[in-house]
Amino acid sequence: MTGELSAQVSPSELGYEGALRPGSLEEFVGQAKVRRQMRLLLDAAQIQQRTPDHILLAGPPGLGKTTLSMIVAAELDKPLHQTSGPAIQHAGDLAAVLSALTPGEVLFIDEIHRMARSAEEMLYLAMEDFKIDIMVGKGAGATSIPLELSPFTLVGATTRAGLLPNPLRDRFGFTAHLEFYAEDELESVVRRAARLLRFDIAAGGIEEIAGRSRGTPRIANRLLRRVRDYSLVHEVPGDTESVRAALALYDVDEHGLDRLDREVLRAVVERFGGGPVGLSTLAVSVGEEAETIESVVEPFLVRAGLMTRTPRGRVATRLGWEHTGIPVPDAL
Numbered sequence: 559m560t561g562e563l564s565a566q567v568s569p570s571e572l573g574y575e576g577a578l579r580p581g582s583l584e585e586f587v588g589q590a591k592v593r594r595q596m597r598l599l600l601d602a603a604q605i606q607q608r609t610p611d612h613i614l615l616a617g618p619p620g621l622g623k624t625t626l627s628m629i630v631a632a633e634l635d636k637p638l639h640q641t642s643g644p645a646i647q648h649a650g651d652l653a654a655v656l657s658a659l660t661p662g663e664v665l666f667i668d669e670i671h672r673m674a675r676s677a678e679e680m681l682y683l684a685m686e687d688f689k690i691d692i693m694v695g696k697g698a699g700a701t702s703i704p705l706e707l708s709p710f711t712l713v714g715a716t717t718r719a720g721l722l723p724n725p726l727r728d729r730f731g732f733t734a735h736l737e738f739y740a741e742d743e744l745e746s747v748v749r750r751a752a753r754l755l756r757f758d759i760a761a762g763g764i765e766e767i768a769g770r771s772r773g774t775p776r777i778a779n780r781l782l783r784r785v786r787d788y789s790l791v792h793e794v795p796g797d798t799e800s801v802r803a804a805l806a807l808y809d810v811d812e813h814g815l816d817r818l819d820r821e822v823l824r825a826v827v828e829r830f831g832g833g834p835v836g837l838s839t840l841a842v843s844v845g846e847e848a849e850t851i852e853s854v855v856e857p858f859l860v861r862a863g864l865m866t867r868t869p870r871g872r873v874a875t876r877l878g879w880e881h882t883g884i885p886v887p888d889a890l
């Protein structure tokens with residue numbers, strides 16, 4: 559993704575992200591239902607002295623899936639092993655990870671929908687019975703050797719729950735659907751992060767950032783960082799005015815749309831007459847990956863009422879047209 563304030567994490571941001579991650583379910587802001595569901599799951603497992611059921615976290619990027627996986631490990635007081643779907647290209651990659659787990663360890667697989675099919679089948683057995691079959695040799699002489707694994711808890715994260723095959727989805731004891739955050743929740747996220755960063759920001763500034771964060775804590779934290787830079791360099795207080803000036807500099811508008819969001823909306827309106835336009839055509843026309851458009855840009859534009867998804871493609875709404883400043887056709 560190209561936008562400076564995108565929801566993707568870059569390695570240089572990891573230290574910053576890490577410092578702001580809540581360490582317990584109680585510290586985790588919002589998602590009240592998910593927190594209650596998770597608390598029950600963890601407490602029940604603790605009473606029964608067993609590993610908790612496997613957990614699937616589904617939702618758009620930046621809403622706290624990685625953070626929640628870390629919280630699960632911290633609550634269980636067990637190590638966390640992190641990997642991702644794209645890193646598991648063969649069943650052997652998964653076998654190596656699974657066989658190295660220690661008893662009770664939490665395994666986090668980000669983007670689990672992108673794992674190789676051959677590894678998925680191995681994972682079914684591992685999740686259900688804590689064992690795997692390792693194939694040795696090739697052709698007629700091939701044999702499978704069963705391998706017992708330590709009991710573990712899998713936390714899978716996906717932005718595309720619909721892409722997971724049913725047998726895999728069914729093996730998770732609990733699926734948490736993370737929702738975009740309400741504005742007051744984002745204000746709490748920003749207030750908490752500002753406190754941790756020792757940045758003195760006024761209530762008006764916090765509101766302004768929350769209103770432009772697209773319902774996403776990661777974006778709220780990132781906007782806060784830009785505002786803090788601005789306030790530091792220009793020696794101005796973190797008030798509404800400096801938030802507006804800082805975010806204007808980074809092309810984040812008053813609705814939280816960044817450059818890529820506006821490009822996508824503009825393309826639908828200007829190049830495709832408001833739509834319908836198919837996802838891949840749209841992606842090519844803005845020079846971005848279809849997956850980024852589908853999982854990052856589109857959920858926000860749809861939620862903001864600027865675009866709709868129809869079976870024939872993406873369509874700009876009246877509000878979407880108005881946002882681009884291009885005259886709205888009478889038919890709308």
Ligand SMILES: Nc1ncnc2c1ncn2[C@@H]1O[C@H](COP(=O)(O)OP(=O)(O)OP(=O)(O)O)[C@@H](O)[C@H]1O
Nearest residue numbers: 575578579586587619620621622623624625775776
């Ligand atoms: N509920 C929350 N309360 C406070 N901070 C949060 C919350 N959720 C996320 N954050 C902050 O937002 C940032 C992004 O969170 P995280 O990396 O967990 O998102 P994610 O859903 O895993 O995204 P991705 O799937 O793209 O990796 C972290 O720095 C974290 O501190």
